[in-house]
Amino acid sequence: MQQLATERNWAGNHTYRAPAIAHPASLQELQELVRSEKRVRALGSRHSFNDIADTTGPLVVLDRVAQGMTVDPLNMTVTVDAGTRYGTLAAELHRRGFALHNLASLPHISVAGAVATATHGSGDANGNLATAVAGLEMVTADGSILSAREGDDHFEGMVVGLGALGIVTRLTLKIEPTFEVSQTVHERLPWDQVLENFDAVTASAYSVSLFTDWSGTTVEQAWLKSRTRDLQPAGHSPEYFGAVPATQARHPLPGVSGSNCTQQLGVPGPWSDRLAHFRMEFTPSRGDELQSEYLIPREYATDAIRTMRKLSNVVTPLLLVGEIRTVAADELWLSPNYGRDGIGLHFTWRQDQPAVQAVLPLLEAELAPFSGRPHWGKLFGTEAEAIRPLYPRMADFIALADGMDPTGKFRNDFLNRTVFGND
Template sequence: MVSEAGTELHTEQYNWAGNLRYAAAELREPTTVVELQELVAGASKLRALGSRHSFNRIADTSGVLVSLEHLAPAIDVDPDSLTVTVSGGTRYGTLAAELQRQGFALHNLASLPHISVAGAVATATHGSGDRNGNLATAVAGLEIVTADGGILTARRGDADFEGMVVSLGALGVVSSLILDIEPTFDVAQTVFDDLDWDRVLENFDDVTCSAYSVSLFTDWSGDRIAQAWLKSRTAGTDPEAKHTEFFGGSPATEPRHPIAGVPGTTCTQQFGVPGPWSDRLAHFRMEFTPSKGDELQSEYLVPREHAVEAIQAMRRLSHLVTPLLLVSEIRTMAADSLWLSPNYGTDGIGLHLTWRQDQPAVEAVLPVIEAELAPFGARPHWGKLFDGDAARLAPLYPRFADFKALAGRLDPEGKFRNGFLDRAVFGS
């Protein structure tokens, strides 16, 4: 039925992967910010629901789930300041297409363009590239509907701004964001098969700096890496130049999907054909259902200085990890100053694991992985499956206590708290 503050649904709600059912009794979908403010003010417990691509209960609540999907995208480009203002529920693919139409670009995209801007930012979701910060680093300002239904605006440089960006939904509902943009650019994507592990590790820095964005796909077994995806900005380069070999790998002869045996038709253009950033930086095309829904995901972000050691640790765990995997991806990202970003204060690598959907088996192996990666200061991706709690995570984040204090000031009654936050952040 339609209420005064949006659409109310009493049907069961699941995440994209189908591995969890949200505990909330209702989902509301406001169509205006005023409706959103009324919803937030009137709820005793509430959480914002993004595009449902989280694999844990970060978005869950015993109260009301609110989706911003039906707010107008409100994409407003300011060419003078090189920023764009966009509604929090807008998906990156929608934003990217409009920016490209107007001649602008974001600095990077995640592998999926189907995810919402506010949800991706709040969990520090990232793309790849030695010099590219995660998606949240593009945030120049945001608007938050706070627990009392009021509007809080913050801009880069304001007090506590760097604690508000990667917020895990603990501070309120982010209704809009201001993002840095730049003039549009073209990208050429090339895939290589069957790289040599020893050569890659011996030359890891050369591998990851060989393109604007580099992804390595592996199942951690054997002495070969299945695929390397290189996304290169084409300005100032020869589009006809072709690599014939890449650290033991050879160019793919047909479109590749990261998961072995899955057709590459849903993936973005390969074979080094130049095209807009909006059609190349993500791995998957907006017009197709992303990847495989019947999967689980985990990811650990490790300081760059420990990259090779952490990769070697994962290879030692192959006997436990490989049988449960669909594929794993290694990417790099630049340091930032956002309090709860897994790349706070350090350049890093991401060790991403796409699991078969066997949650008991996956949850059994996560503590083993985390123990093996603990000496390297590995921080888990907030939106994916992990085992660590607040006691283990707090020492990894120098501003962890500051974030908890900020949440206490903005949400003193705990309206936006849930079981996930209690376990992973607040320690109760």
């Protein structure tokens, strides 16, 4: 077990309290470690911007517990190790002729970590990444292995588990035949067009992302990712609600080269090289940004956007860029899109945590009338008392956690603050 001196997350804004990191060499070694510890948590790709992964016991990294990838073409699923990166999985699936339904902006994140926090991609009809889960295996508090599949009791409560139920070791994901995607970027999309035609704007491609700093009269960039089978013979229309087609590869941040972003300019290619915003071989902005995100019910989309534009005087100076995406409803108990189609209001902040933390209460107060649910892995100030009413199955999840982990082995400050409360 490696003793920790100073270990930090991806952004460098959180230093782990855990005294050590363990790299078990086998599933059996992991079981024994979990069985013997009073507190323990799994550590993935460290891409959370808060203390969700931390613990006062050892952190467990599953990089040596390797069981490989298994594709089941009959049931159209793939089973992978929890620590597998999405970019690695996507490339191998495409090579074998298969695909996932979506990817997040970064392909560098681990499958288990993204699923546990309901991290998402974009698209009106696309659920978050956790909605692809058809089965999982985890080591529970007593060191035993629990296997659960879609249709089992409480399965919808286990998938987005926030690490509170056990250490997930394997995940089975639904797959489909591989497909091609064409990605184009349009610039200077008028806000009045977005507000008047929001449904048409977001329905114009398989995945749509709007990048903005919330000031001015236009959205700086609209990224459209379309399945090539859905395109007209001429490809993307140059006309997009008054926006101008980009003539070179763009990066979401103004003035930054688009060379490290996924292929644009309408060039068709594999889903694995288009659905994420950034290339797998390039890790953007390490240590140079913070992130927050709130998922808002779709029916409040334009009202929430208007509210954000009114807040530009306090938000814009702290932003590197903001993003608006859409996500389909699901039935996973702690998914921010449980029971409702929604939009994600994403904030990539400058690396100034005191200033960001100071503005979050105002931001959350203004979004509160829209029942905004914060992304579990990003910066937010909302605590359990306010979060619990936002999730109809929260009481069921707490009961499930109490039953599976009666001594609180997998709990930490984050979970006590945001889910279980400190009473």
